[in-house]
Amino acid sequence: MSALDRVEFHNVSVERALSALGRGGGSLHPGLVSYAQNAVRCYPFSAGPDGTRLVADRHFSVVREERGSQVRELYAWGRRYQSQDGRLREHRFLRFGRAGERERDPAQVALAAFTTACGDGGAWPTPWDTPFLTFRRAPAERVRVAEVGLADGSYQVLFDGSRAEAEAYYARYGRPRVEEILVGDVARPGAACVDCKLLTACSHPPRLPGLLGLTARPAPLRKVSASDLRYYQTCPAQAYLYSLRLPRVNEYGEAAHLGKAVHAWLEDLHRRPDGPPCRVSDLPLIDEDWAAGEWRLAEDAARAGARMLRQHLEICPLLFQETIGEVRVEPDLAFYDTAANAIVLAKPDLLYLDDGSWVWRETKTTQRTWSRDANWIGRYPQLALAIVLLARGALGGDPGGSRVELEILHPEDRDIVLLEPDDPETLALARRTLAELAEPWRADEVFAPRPGANCRTCPVSVWCPQRAKADEGVE
Ligand SMILES: [Zn+2]
Structure with a gap:
């Protein structure tokens, strides 16, 4: 905005505004500079x-x-x-x-x-x-x-x-x-809380000091989700440019695209009034191309997705109507970790109240084999966050029966892996996983790129000056 202001209100040429952006005083991330320069050029x-x-x-x-x-x-x-x-x-x-x-x-x-x-x-x-x-x-x-x-x-x-x-x-x-x-006096806590000047006076989002497992220290307020921490682990610059919501190119590979379509189909079914369980008549036919939301599948991917959805029928969380209370599909959750000074965001695939206790369901799709004993918490940090939140009773309900259910869907098979917050080892692993991911993220003020093979599939690499070096094989 300030570069556009300089051109439009201060008679500065586009070229001069661009070079001023490039100098930036070192305070702007190089990826943001690259994006902003392109924006000014195109405007x-x-x-x-x-x-x-x-x-x-x-x-x-x-x-x-x-x-x-x-x-x-x-x-x-x-x-x-x-x-x-x-x-x-x-x-x-x-x-x-x-x-x-x-x-x-x-x-x-x-x-x-x-x-x-x-x-x-x-x-x-x-x-x-x-x-x-x-x-x-x-x-x-x-x-x-x-x-x-x-x-x-x-x-x-x-x-x-x-x-x-x-x-x-x-x-x-x-x-x-x-x-x-x-x-309206209904608060909708979420990502916008970071920019809200009334945050300290507001009773939302719920305060959970130490949620990320960091010791308190003064730091500017940030927002973060488990996915952000995973991106950060891959490349700090990628995480930073994602957090700015810069445009992404070819964000999803084939497998991720298939997973998104399956998720979207289940989301629609689970949102139906009175929450009936999923039935085979609700699913796409095996030999047809199909779409859910913005996700279209054709041929082999459509067949694999339709088969995965059939695997869900036996483990649909809405099957046990007699014990199920409230159901929340993809709710936006936000908590304020006042120690880390971070708004922590989460979006479970499904939450349901089972006999008075909240159950957090995450669904993953795969076409590979898996081991039940894998380190799921390490692989998917959102499971770590879910466990820590349930252990702290952050969602309310009776914490005694709270659990995380990892639903795995494969075209020929399925599984439910239970992760229980009241199991000391599970909880310790979840806390450790979160803290190890959050610590370097919280301490980082530069978000330098970590160029490598990842750049070739990185959706924001188009804005990243280090990408060229990665392309040349310079690490
Ligand atoms: Zn279902």
């Missing part, structure tokens, strides 16, 4: 979609509403433009990947359209919790809301209409959400 700046030239607008568009003693200010994050005569105003959302690769929430589009159409100009307030310094300006006649993809400069129009149409769009899609947010 469409003043070019409108229909050949019109636009002028960048440094001011926010702010609508101020008074409700009794409450004053609220509505505005949208992004970049703002207008035509030379000011009749057209445009709001651009920035996406890390390609424009339009995922649908943007209509409430966001509506809020941007409305504030762009009707808002006063406003400078960002300092400090942040004071009101905007606003000034009156003529409302726009026409409003456009667009999305720009920073990976390739792609551009997509999300709304284009008159001021009245923007107001109507907001009334339909935006206002209900704003009202919901203003009256």
Whole structure:
């Protein structure tokens, strides 16, 4: 954003802005510099979609509403433009990947359209919790809301209409959400807690000091999941660029793609109202290509996936209806490890309350043989996290019967490996596994690449300056 600001508001050339990014004072990760340079190079700046030239607008568009003693200010994050005569105003959302690769929430589009159409100009307030310094300006006649993809400069129009149409769009899609947010007191703890200025005053997410097994020391707040720790183990730079949510290329190989499809199919089945167990009539036929969510399988992969799903039928957790209480499918969980100063995120495949105790089910697919006695906790750190969370009673319920179930699906076979948090050896291994992964991650402030064979399949290597060296065989 600051490089774009320099070009648009300070008359700095793109080339100078790029080289300033490259210098970066050493404070920016080289992978982020590479991504940001590409983004600035691709960015469409003043070019409108229909050949019109636009002028960048440094001011926010702010609508101020008074409700009794409450004053609220509505505005949208992004970049703002207008035509030379000011009749057209445009709001651009920035996406890390390609424009339009995922649908943007209509409430966001509506809020941007409305504030762009009707808002006063406003400078960002300092400090942040004071009101905007606003000034009156003529409302726009026409409003456009667009999305720009920073990976390739792609551009997509999300709304284009008159001021009245923007107001109507907001009334339909935006206002209900704003009202919901203003009256709602339901907390949804998650990754966003890291950037929330109210975290220390909020009772969410639940505090679990020492969850990662680290001794307390001052450090900036970070978020982390078991997968992040696994990525870190592979390559610190990969973990860091993932955490920034930079676009990934060819993220999933064939086996992972198959696994995602099987997971998505089971997720849909387990989400059904009243949670009936999975039956064969719910599954794709063996000889058909099939898809679940965004995951499409064909030929051999479709057959293998359909067979894996059949193996699930005998071990579906919803078979034992008489003892099962609540079921939570892929819930987003967040905990605050105040010792490590980290928001720890988890997303179990399935949680279910069995006779009053929470059971954490993780499903893995494979086409290889396996040994029940393998070090599953070491192989899958999310199992380690699950065990430690259940041992601390972090989910509530009766901890006595809590357990982790690792469901293994193979086209011809299946297994359930039970991991019990009240088994001292299991718990010790889980704690050790987590601490050994988390310690170097927490201490790292540089996230240097670890170039090697892994670079060839690394989904963010396109942004990594060390990749070239790996390609040349330099370790
Ligand atoms: Zn099932």
